[in-house]
Amino acid sequence: MNRKSVTATLLAAALLSGVAMQSAFAAEEKTNPIPGIPSNSLEMWGGKDGVHEWAVALFHYIMLDTRINFLFKEFGNPERQIFLNTQLETMVLGGPNEYQGASMTAAHADLNINMEQFNAVVEAAYNACERINLHYWACNQVIAALAPFTDDIVTR
Structure with a gap:
Protein backbone atom coordinates (compact mmCIF):
# COMPACT_ATOMS: atom_id res chain seq x y z
CA MET A 1 0.00 0.00 0.00
CA ASN A 2 1.52 3.36 -0.95
CA ARG A 3 1.73 6.38 1.34
CA LYS A 4 -1.24 8.12 -0.29
CA SER A 5 -3.42 5.02 0.18
CA VAL A 6 -2.40 4.70 3.83
CA THR A 7 -3.20 8.35 4.45
CA ALA A 8 -6.51 8.00 2.64
CA THR A 9 -7.38 4.97 4.71
CA LEU A 10 -6.58 6.76 7.92
CA LEU A 11 -8.77 9.75 7.07
CA ALA A 12 -11.72 7.63 6.09
CA ALA A 13 -11.43 5.83 9.38
CA ALA A 14 -11.52 9.14 11.15
CA LEU A 15 -14.61 10.32 9.36
CA LEU A 16 -16.58 7.16 9.32
CA SER A 17 -15.56 5.61 12.58
CA GLY A 18 -15.23 8.39 15.06
CA VAL A 19 -18.65 7.59 16.43
CA ALA A 20 -17.21 4.62 18.22
CA MET A 21 -15.11 7.03 20.25
CA GLN A 22 -18.17 8.47 21.96
CA SER A 23 -18.07 5.93 24.79
CA ALA A 24 -14.49 6.96 25.58
CA PHE A 25 -15.69 10.34 26.80
CA ALA A 26 -17.93 11.19 29.69
CA ALA A 27 -20.54 13.80 28.87
CA GLU A 28 -19.10 16.98 30.28
CA GLU A 29 -18.60 20.60 29.34
CA LYS A 30 -15.31 19.94 27.54
CA THR A 31 -13.40 16.80 26.67
CA ASN A 32 -9.69 16.28 26.42
CA PRO A 33 -8.45 15.89 22.87
CA ILE A 34 -7.71 12.33 21.74
CA PRO A 35 -4.11 11.36 22.70
CA GLY A 36 -1.72 12.74 20.10
CA ILE A 37 -3.89 15.75 19.30
CA PRO A 38 -2.58 19.02 20.78
CA SER A 39 -4.80 20.75 23.32
CA ASN A 40 -5.11 23.80 21.05
CA SER A 41 -6.34 21.80 18.02
CA LEU A 42 -9.94 22.95 18.21
CA GLU A 43 -8.76 26.56 18.13
CA MET A 44 -6.50 25.78 15.14
CA TRP A 45 -9.60 24.47 13.32
CA GLY A 46 -11.43 27.73 14.07
CA GLY A 47 -13.55 26.30 16.89
CA LYS A 48 -16.86 24.58 16.33
CA ASP A 49 -17.65 26.99 13.48
CA GLY A 50 -14.47 25.96 11.66
CA VAL A 51 -15.28 22.29 12.15
CA HIS A 52 -18.79 22.91 10.80
CA GLU A 53 -17.35 24.67 7.74
CA TRP A 54 -15.13 21.64 7.14
CA ALA A 55 -18.09 19.23 7.50
CA VAL A 56 -20.09 21.25 4.96
CA ALA A 57 -17.15 21.12 2.54
CA LEU A 58 -16.72 17.41 3.21
CA PHE A 59 -20.28 16.62 2.20
CA HIS A 60 -20.01 18.88 -0.82
CA TYR A 61 -17.24 16.61 -2.11
CA ILE A 62 -18.95 13.41 -0.99
CA MET A 63 -22.09 14.31 -2.90
CA LEU A 64 -20.04 14.96 -6.07
CA ASP A 65 -18.35 11.55 -5.94
CA THR A 66 -20.30 8.80 -7.72
CA ARG A 67 -18.35 6.12 -5.85
CA ILE A 68 -20.06 7.09 -2.59
CA ASN A 69 -22.79 9.70 -3.05
CA PHE A 70 -25.49 7.06 -3.56
CA LEU A 71 -24.82 5.70 -0.07
CA PHE A 72 -25.54 9.08 1.43
CA LYS A 73 -28.51 9.73 -0.83
CA GLU A 74 -30.09 6.35 -0.17
CA PHE A 75 -29.17 5.68 3.45
CA GLY A 76 -28.21 9.01 4.92
CA ASN A 77 -29.32 12.52 5.43
CA PRO A 78 -26.44 14.84 4.47
CA GLU A 79 -27.73 17.67 6.67
CA ARG A 80 -27.81 15.33 9.68
CA GLN A 81 -24.41 13.91 8.74
CA ILE A 82 -22.95 17.43 8.68
CA PHE A 83 -24.47 18.05 12.11
CA LEU A 84 -23.14 14.78 13.55
CA ASN A 85 -19.70 15.14 11.98
CA THR A 86 -19.43 18.63 13.42
CA GLN A 87 -20.30 17.28 16.88
CA LEU A 88 -17.93 14.34 16.57
CA GLU A 89 -14.90 16.20 15.26
CA THR A 90 -15.43 19.01 17.76
CA MET A 91 -15.38 16.42 20.57
CA VAL A 92 -12.29 14.66 19.18
CA LEU A 93 -10.49 18.00 19.06
CA GLY A 94 -11.26 18.70 22.72
CA GLY A 95 -14.63 20.45 22.55
CA PRO A 96 -17.84 19.48 24.29
CA ASN A 97 -19.13 15.92 24.08
CA GLU A 98 -22.46 16.56 22.42
CA TYR A 99 -22.36 13.66 19.95
CA GLN A 100 -25.85 12.28 19.32
CA CYS A 129 -9.37 20.62 4.32
CA GLU A 130 -7.91 22.28 1.25
CA ARG A 131 -11.17 24.10 0.54
CA ILE A 132 -11.19 25.72 3.99
CA ASN A 133 -7.41 26.24 4.00
CA LEU A 134 -6.79 23.90 6.93
CA HIS A 135 -3.25 22.62 7.28
CA TYR A 136 -2.73 19.07 6.07
CA TRP A 137 -1.09 18.07 9.35
CA ALA A 138 -4.16 19.25 11.30
CA CYS A 139 -6.32 16.87 9.25
CA ASN A 140 -3.84 14.06 9.82
CA GLN A 141 -4.00 14.44 13.60
CA VAL A 142 -7.71 13.71 13.65
CA ILE A 143 -7.34 10.88 11.16
CA ALA A 144 -4.62 9.16 13.14
CA ALA A 145 -6.65 9.39 16.34
CA LEU A 146 -9.69 7.73 14.82
CA ALA A 147 -8.16 5.33 12.31
CA PRO A 148 -8.49 2.20 14.47
CA PHE A 149 -12.18 1.94 13.62
CA THR A 150 -11.75 0.99 9.97
CA ASP A 151 -12.97 -2.54 10.65
CA ASP A 152 -16.26 -1.17 12.02
CA ILE A 153 -16.92 0.57 8.70
CA VAL A 154 -15.42 -1.57 5.94
CA THR A 155 -17.50 -4.74 5.93
CA ARG A 156 -16.75 -6.24 2.50
Whole structure:
Protein backbone atom coordinates (compact mmCIF):
# COMPACT_ATOMS: atom_id res chain seq x y z
CA MET A 1 0.00 0.00 0.00
CA ASN A 2 1.52 3.36 -0.95
CA ARG A 3 1.73 6.38 1.34
CA LYS A 4 -1.24 8.12 -0.29
CA SER A 5 -3.42 5.02 0.18
CA VAL A 6 -2.40 4.70 3.83
CA THR A 7 -3.20 8.35 4.45
CA ALA A 8 -6.51 8.00 2.64
CA THR A 9 -7.38 4.97 4.71
CA LEU A 10 -6.58 6.76 7.92
CA LEU A 11 -8.77 9.75 7.07
CA ALA A 12 -11.72 7.63 6.09
CA ALA A 13 -11.43 5.83 9.38
CA ALA A 14 -11.52 9.14 11.15
CA LEU A 15 -14.61 10.32 9.36
CA LEU A 16 -16.58 7.16 9.32
CA SER A 17 -15.56 5.61 12.58
CA GLY A 18 -15.23 8.39 15.06
CA VAL A 19 -18.65 7.59 16.43
CA ALA A 20 -17.21 4.62 18.22
CA MET A 21 -15.11 7.03 20.25
CA GLN A 22 -18.17 8.47 21.96
CA SER A 23 -18.07 5.93 24.79
CA ALA A 24 -14.49 6.96 25.58
CA PHE A 25 -15.69 10.34 26.80
CA ALA A 26 -17.93 11.19 29.69
CA ALA A 27 -20.54 13.80 28.87
CA GLU A 28 -19.10 16.98 30.28
CA GLU A 29 -18.60 20.60 29.34
CA LYS A 30 -15.31 19.94 27.54
CA THR A 31 -13.40 16.80 26.67
CA ASN A 32 -9.69 16.28 26.42
CA PRO A 33 -8.45 15.89 22.87
CA ILE A 34 -7.71 12.33 21.74
CA PRO A 35 -4.11 11.36 22.70
CA GLY A 36 -1.72 12.74 20.10
CA ILE A 37 -3.89 15.75 19.30
CA PRO A 38 -2.58 19.02 20.78
CA SER A 39 -4.80 20.75 23.32
CA ASN A 40 -5.11 23.80 21.05
CA SER A 41 -6.34 21.80 18.02
CA LEU A 42 -9.94 22.95 18.21
CA GLU A 43 -8.76 26.56 18.13
CA MET A 44 -6.50 25.78 15.14
CA TRP A 45 -9.60 24.47 13.32
CA GLY A 46 -11.43 27.73 14.07
CA GLY A 47 -13.55 26.30 16.89
CA LYS A 48 -16.86 24.58 16.33
CA ASP A 49 -17.65 26.99 13.48
CA GLY A 50 -14.47 25.96 11.66
CA VAL A 51 -15.28 22.29 12.15
CA HIS A 52 -18.79 22.91 10.80
CA GLU A 53 -17.35 24.67 7.74
CA TRP A 54 -15.13 21.64 7.14
CA ALA A 55 -18.09 19.23 7.50
CA VAL A 56 -20.09 21.25 4.96
CA ALA A 57 -17.15 21.12 2.54
CA LEU A 58 -16.72 17.41 3.21
CA PHE A 59 -20.28 16.62 2.20
CA HIS A 60 -20.01 18.88 -0.82
CA TYR A 61 -17.24 16.61 -2.11
CA ILE A 62 -18.95 13.41 -0.99
CA MET A 63 -22.09 14.31 -2.90
CA LEU A 64 -20.04 14.96 -6.07
CA ASP A 65 -18.35 11.55 -5.94
CA THR A 66 -20.30 8.80 -7.72
CA ARG A 67 -18.35 6.12 -5.85
CA ILE A 68 -20.06 7.09 -2.59
CA ASN A 69 -22.79 9.70 -3.05
CA PHE A 70 -25.49 7.06 -3.56
CA LEU A 71 -24.82 5.70 -0.07
CA PHE A 72 -25.54 9.08 1.43
CA LYS A 73 -28.51 9.73 -0.83
CA GLU A 74 -30.09 6.35 -0.17
CA PHE A 75 -29.17 5.68 3.45
CA GLY A 76 -28.21 9.01 4.92
CA ASN A 77 -29.32 12.52 5.43
CA PRO A 78 -26.44 14.84 4.47
CA GLU A 79 -27.73 17.67 6.67
CA ARG A 80 -27.81 15.33 9.68
CA GLN A 81 -24.41 13.91 8.74
CA ILE A 82 -22.95 17.43 8.68
CA PHE A 83 -24.47 18.05 12.11
CA LEU A 84 -23.14 14.78 13.55
CA ASN A 85 -19.70 15.14 11.98
CA THR A 86 -19.43 18.63 13.42
CA GLN A 87 -20.30 17.28 16.88
CA LEU A 88 -17.93 14.34 16.57
CA GLU A 89 -14.90 16.20 15.26
CA THR A 90 -15.43 19.01 17.76
CA MET A 91 -15.38 16.42 20.57
CA VAL A 92 -12.29 14.66 19.18
CA LEU A 93 -10.49 18.00 19.06
CA GLY A 94 -11.26 18.70 22.72
CA GLY A 95 -14.63 20.45 22.55
CA PRO A 96 -17.84 19.48 24.29
CA ASN A 97 -19.13 15.92 24.08
CA GLU A 98 -22.46 16.56 22.42
CA TYR A 99 -22.36 13.66 19.95
CA GLN A 100 -25.85 12.28 19.32
CA GLY A 101 -25.18 9.63 16.65
CA ALA A 102 -25.07 5.85 16.61
CA SER A 103 -21.92 3.79 17.05
CA MET A 104 -19.82 3.22 13.94
CA THR A 105 -20.70 -0.46 13.93
CA ALA A 106 -24.43 0.22 14.11
CA ALA A 107 -24.34 3.10 11.63
CA HIS A 108 -22.51 1.12 8.93
CA ALA A 109 -23.59 -2.49 9.55
CA ASP A 110 -25.92 -2.83 6.56
CA LEU A 111 -24.11 -0.57 4.09
CA ASN A 112 -21.56 -3.10 2.74
CA ILE A 113 -18.85 -0.46 2.50
CA ASN A 114 -15.68 -1.52 0.70
CA MET A 115 -12.18 -0.06 0.88
CA GLU A 116 -12.59 1.93 -2.35
CA GLN A 117 -15.63 3.71 -0.91
CA PHE A 118 -13.85 4.22 2.39
CA ASN A 119 -10.90 5.81 0.59
CA ALA A 120 -13.27 8.01 -1.43
CA VAL A 121 -14.46 9.56 1.83
CA VAL A 122 -10.84 10.13 2.79
CA GLU A 123 -10.24 11.98 -0.47
CA ALA A 124 -13.32 14.10 0.15
CA ALA A 125 -12.06 14.94 3.62
CA TYR A 126 -8.68 16.11 2.36
CA ASN A 127 -10.38 18.13 -0.37
CA ALA A 128 -12.51 19.73 2.35
CA CYS A 129 -9.37 20.62 4.32
CA GLU A 130 -7.91 22.28 1.25
CA ARG A 131 -11.17 24.10 0.54
CA ILE A 132 -11.19 25.72 3.99
CA ASN A 133 -7.41 26.24 4.00
CA LEU A 134 -6.79 23.90 6.93
CA HIS A 135 -3.25 22.62 7.28
CA TYR A 136 -2.73 19.07 6.07
CA TRP A 137 -1.09 18.07 9.35
CA ALA A 138 -4.16 19.25 11.30
CA CYS A 139 -6.32 16.87 9.25
CA ASN A 140 -3.84 14.06 9.82
CA GLN A 141 -4.00 14.44 13.60
CA VAL A 142 -7.71 13.71 13.65
CA ILE A 143 -7.34 10.88 11.16
CA ALA A 144 -4.62 9.16 13.14
CA ALA A 145 -6.65 9.39 16.34
CA LEU A 146 -9.69 7.73 14.82
CA ALA A 147 -8.16 5.33 12.31
CA PRO A 148 -8.49 2.20 14.47
CA PHE A 149 -12.18 1.94 13.62
CA THR A 150 -11.75 0.99 9.97
CA ASP A 151 -12.97 -2.54 10.65
CA ASP A 152 -16.26 -1.17 12.02
CA ILE A 153 -16.92 0.57 8.70
CA VAL A 154 -15.42 -1.57 5.94
CA THR A 155 -17.50 -4.74 5.93
CA ARG A 156 -16.75 -6.24 2.50
